Amino acid sequence: MKLAVVAIVVLAGLSLLLGAAGFGLPDADILWQLRVPRTALALLVGAGLGISGAVLQGVLRNPLADPGFLGIGGCAALGAVIAFYWGFTAAFPLALPLSGFLGATLGCVALLLVFSRAQSGPGLILAGVGVSALAAAALSLLLSAAPNPFALYEITFWLMGGLQDRTLMHLGLAAVPIILGCAVLLRLGPGLDALSLGEEAAASLGAPVARTLQLAVLGVALSVGTGAAVAGGIGFVGLVVPHLLRPWVGQRPGALLWPSVLGGAALLLAADMCARAAPLLLPLAAEPRLGVLTALLGAPFLVVAARRVAP
Amino acid sequence: MLFFQRSLPGWRALGGMCGALCLLAGPACASGVVSLNLCTDQLLVLLAPERIAALSPLARDPSLSVVAAQAAAMPWVRADTEAVLRLRPDLVLAGDYGAQAVVAALRGRGITVVQVTEPRDFAGVASEIDAVAQALGQPARGEALVATMQARLAAIPPARRGNAVFWEARGFSAGPGSFGDAVLRAAGYRNAGTGGEMGVEALAAHPPDILITNAAPAYPSLATDMLWHPALRHLRRTSVAPALMACAGPWSAGAVEALAR
Numbered sequence: 001m002k003l004a005v006v007a008i009v010v011l012a013g014l015s016l017l018l019g020a021a022g023f024g025l026p027d028a029d030i031l032w033q034l035r036v037p038r039t040a041l042a043l044l045v046g047a048g049l050g051i052s053g054a055v056l057q058g059v060l061r062n063p064l065a066d067p068g069f070l071g072i073g074g075c076a077a078l079g080a081v082i083a084f085y086w087g088f089t090a091a092f093p094l095a096l097p098l099s100g101f102l103g104a105t106l107g108c109v110a111l112l113l114v115f116s117r118a119q120s121g122p123g124l125i126l127a128g129v130g131v132s133a134l135a136a137a138a139l140s141l142l143l144s145a146a147p148n149p150f151a152l153y154e155i156t157f158w159l160m161g162g163l164q165d166r167t168l169m170h171l172g173l174a175a176v177p178i179i180l181g182c183a184v185l186l187r188l189g190p191g192l193d194a195l196s197l198g199e200e201a202a203a204s205l206g207a208p209v210a211r212t213l214q215l216a217v218l219g220v221a222l223s224v225g226t227g228a229a230v231a232g233g234i235g236f237v238g239l240v241v242p243h244l245l246r247p248w249v250g251q252r253p254g255a256l257l258w259p260s261v262l263g264g265a266a267l268l269l270a271a272d273m274c275a276r277a278a279p280l281l282l283p284l285a286a287e288p289r290l291g292v293l294t295a296l297l298g299a300p301f302l303v304v305a306a307r308r309v310a311p
Numbered sequence: 312m313l314f315f316q317r318s319l320p321g322w323r324a325l326g327g328m329c330g331a332l333c334l335l336a337g338p339a340c341a342s343g344v345v346s347l348n349l350c351t352d353q354l355l356v357l358l359a360p361e362r363i364a365a366l367s368p369l370a371r372d373p374s375l376s377v378v379a380a381q382a383a384a385m386p387w388v389r390a391d392t393e394a395v396l397r398l399r400p401d402l403v404l405a406g407d408y409g410a411q412a413v414v415a416a417l418r419g420r421g422i423t424v425v426q427v428t429e430p431r432d433f434a435g436v437a438s439e440i441d442a443v444a445q446a447l448g449q450p451a452r453g454e455a456l457v458a459t460m461q462a463r464l465a466a467i468p469p470a471r472r473g474n475a476v477f478w479e480a481r482g483f484s485a486g487p488g489s490f491g492d493a494v495l496r497a498a499g500y501r502n503a504g505t506g507g508e509m510g511v512e513a514l515a516a517h518p519p520d521i522l523i524t525n526a527a528p529a530y531p532s533l534a535t536d537m538l539w540h541p542a543l544r545h546l547r548r549t550s551v552a553p554a555l556m557a558c559a560g561p562w563s564a565g566a567v568e569a570l571a572r
Contacts (some may be wrong), residue, residue, distance in 0.1 A: 021516030030515050033542035087531050147530035149369060150480075154534040157481065163483075165511045165537040286508040 004262040008043070011269050015039040018276050020287075030277055035170040038163050042269040044171075044178045045163075045231045048223030050264015051185045051257055053238025054245075058192035058253030059216045060115060063127055063243070063309055064302070067224040068235030071131025072107040073180055076221075076228035077102025078135045078142075081155060083229075085146040093169065097177050100229025104221040113215065161232035161291025174230045181222025182261055184215055189254030191215075196253055234291045236298020237264055243305060271297065332531045342445065344402045346370075347413065350558035351404035351427055353378050354440065356385075357456060357561070358445040364398045374529050377430060377562040379556050381387035390417040410420065428560045431491035433464060440561060460561035464497055469569045473520030475500040475570075480525075482508045490559040495523075498570035511540045522546045525553035 016035050017023055026035065049067060056065040068071050083099035114127040143151040173279050191212030194202035199231050203209050227234070241263040242256050249255045271293045321476050343364030346352045352370035355363060358379040365388035373379035390410035395417060397404065403424045405414050414424050427445045430436045437457045445455020476493055477485035485491025486506015495502045505518045514522065524538045525548075555566040 020510045020512040026512075027515065029542050029545070030512055033540070034512050034515070085531055090531055148528065149372065149375075150534065154480070154532060158533050159571065165540050167541055169541075261401065287510070297427050 001258070001262070004132060004259065005117040008266050008269070011266060011273070012043065014041050015269055016040070018273055020276070021278065023280065033168065034165070034249035034292055036169050037166050038272065039269065040171050041163050041166055041174060041230060042272040043265040044175060044229035045234065046179045046237055047182055047261045048227045049234065049237040049268065050260040050262075051182055052220045052224045053218050053240075053264070054253065054256040055185050055188060055192065055220060055243040057242055058188075058256070059195060059213060060124060061196065061198075062124055064239070064305060066234070066239035066302075067104075067220060067234060068238060069125070069302075070107070070111055070128035071135055072104050072111070072224050073228050073233055073235065073294065074132045074139075075107030075110075076100040076104040077159060077227040077233055079106075079225070080229035081139055082142060083159070085143060085148060085151050087147070090136025093173060095225040096229050097173050101177060101221050101225035103135075104225030104228070105217065107135065107215040108221055109210035112217065121271075124129065127231060133145075135238075138238040149267050150298035157289070158232045159291075160289035161234035161288045161294070162275070163231055163292075164287060169228045174226050176205060177222045177226040181219045181226070184222065186257050186261070188215055188219070191251035192257075193301065228231055232291060234268070234294055236294045236301065237268055239305070240301050241267055241297050245274050268294070286298060315525060327494075328341060333342065343398070343400055345388060345395055345398055345400040345403065346405035346409050347388075347395070348427075349375060349402065350406060350429065351443065352376065352382065352546065353444045353558060353560055353562070354427075355404060355447070356381050358440075358444050358449050358452050360385075360446065364400050373554065375557045376377075376553055377560075377565075379554075382556040396420065404446075413434070424514060428442075429490070430516065431490050432565075433460070433497065436460065436559055436563065437492075439559075456561050460564050463564040467567060470499040470503075472499040472571075473501065475521045475523055476504045476509065476514065476519045477502070477523045478504070478509065478514070480532070480538075482510055482537060484509045490563070491556070494556070494563060494566050495572070497567040500570065508539075511537060511542055514546070515542045518546050520547065522548040524548065524550050525556060526550040528553060537538040554563060 016039055017025060017030065019026060019035055021028065036227055048241055052067045053065065056067060059065055079099035079102050080096060085094045088099070089093040110131050111127060115124055130157065140152065191207055194205055194207030195209065195212060198217065199209050245256060245259045245263050247257050266311050272290050275287050275290050275293055278284055319398045326354045326419045334499060344355060344359065344552070345365045346355045347367055349367055349369040351497060352366040353376060355366065359409045360381065364383055365386045366382050367386045368389065370382035371379050371387065390413050392413050395413065400422060403417055403422055405424055405426050407426050414426065418424050426437050427443060430439050437460070440453050440457050444450050461557065464472070477491040477495060479485070482506030484506060485502065487502060488503050489506065491504070492502045522543065526541070528535060551569055555563055
């Protein structure tokens with residue numbers, strides 16, 4: 001744990017030295033207006049995605065759960081994009097995190113409605129695929145009616161996810177909801193441990209099952225919804241982080257929470273640093289998108305994990 | 312509503328009559344010109360407004376079109392084969408990208424389609440105007456339009472104004488050989504744009520003498536939000552009305568005038 005904190009501090013320090021202007025300490029404007037918000041947002045968004053993955057895998061008792069392909073990220077993007085393209089964000093900046101949160105809540109609730117009937121297993125993941133597809137379709141439909149005639153073209157890049165050119169304002173808007181979401185999720189340890197025995201067994205042990213589910217929805221919606229609103233579609237972090245950590249901390253879902261916060265933060269920051277370093281090291285005209293990098297890392301991981309889970 | 316319902320049969324009869332007459336008279340009974348592209352829309356309005364059967368919907372957007380006011384009173388059509396065929400145009404103007412399936416389908420039905428390529432400099436604009444004016448049978452109006460543009464450009468006093476970056480949506484810059492490059496040179500700037508994406512940090516680290524962007528669009532845009540990043544607040548910058556640069560055309564002389572001011 002101490003090691004992880006030290007690693008994050010070192011990564012964050014290096015991250016402040018890395019950017020398009022070259023490796024080294026930049027002038028104050030670039031440092032404060034570009035690299036600080038970018039580094040802090042990578043840590044926050046990654047932490048939120050990491051712990052949300054751990055909580056969802058615990059609550060749903062499904063090791064393939066991930067806020068991205070369960071459709072929660074897609075629903076958050078839907079909310080945030082509506083708020084942006086229809087001018088709510090310009091009129092009232094808090095509309096950005098708020099709409100991401102509302103979209104993510106909607107996605108979580110849709111998922112839990114399916115979950116209560118079909119229990120866990122492949123059915124749940126398929127329901128997530130359905131929720132994702134619905135959110136993507138609604139997004140395209142709404143964007144083709146947006147006041148900006150280029151909205152549909154622009155959104156492709158945003159949906160790939162990234163932290164390029166974010167401002168201190170984005171950091172200010174996202175920090176509180178993500179920290180709040182993580183704080184809610186971090187308190188779910190005992191409830192998740194009880195739930196790992198199944199809902200009925202957990203209830204018979206006196207665990208507050210319904211309350212745990214409600215708080216999980218609130219926490220995931222806050223951290224994933226706000227994260228997606230400022231960073232676009234970044235997938236697989238929530239899937240990969242708990243899997244990477246289980247060999248170190250064991251199978252108990254409650255023990256995974258803090259490590260997933262730190263692991264998610266470190267992983268997303270490292271991925272974002274790779275994105276920034278790529279044009280400096282390789283003959284690339286532009287930075288690769290952060291969501292593309294996490295998918296390159298995470299998609300093979302999903303295939304392996306799916307094989308292990310398959311009966 | 313009532314009026315509309317009553318008048319509908321009348322219109323339908325009129326349309327049917329016109330259609331029958333056209334069938335009898337053949338190609339000589341031309342109903343007009345359809346433009347499928349914002350750039351050809353604007354040339355059509357300037358060269359032959361009396362022959363317009365329909366423009367593209369973007370022609371009426373004041374942030375993109377210099378003829379938005381005139382176009383607001385004119386019919387418009389989406390780039391859709393059936394919708395265009397219903398108008399029975401004798402000539403269709405289109406760009407060389409977008410709506411290619413529609414262009415192929417219209418040509419397949421024997422309709423003349425003139426496609427224009429986006430010019431890369433003012434000489435290219437002049438030959439584009441000439442080609443469209445010829446196709447419309449209005450060479451004299453075309454020559455007048457070219458002469459006005461050239462007179463406006465010639466009236467700009469030569470000067471050296473330092474280096475500039477024309478910075479567009481998603482951080483793309485006008486590179487050497489682009490129309491933005493031609494506009495910068497005509498206004499007396501040296502183009503420091505690469506032609507590729509230039510990020511906020513790269514510009515903040517190596518600021519040009521002046522940063523030129525399109526004026527903020529009237530609608531929210533994720534692709535242009537970054538152009539106003541606070542890390543660039545100290546840069547000297549100016550903006551150009553986007554309609555002057557959305558299409559390369561005679562109106563783009565206005566962008567040169569604005570930049571040379």
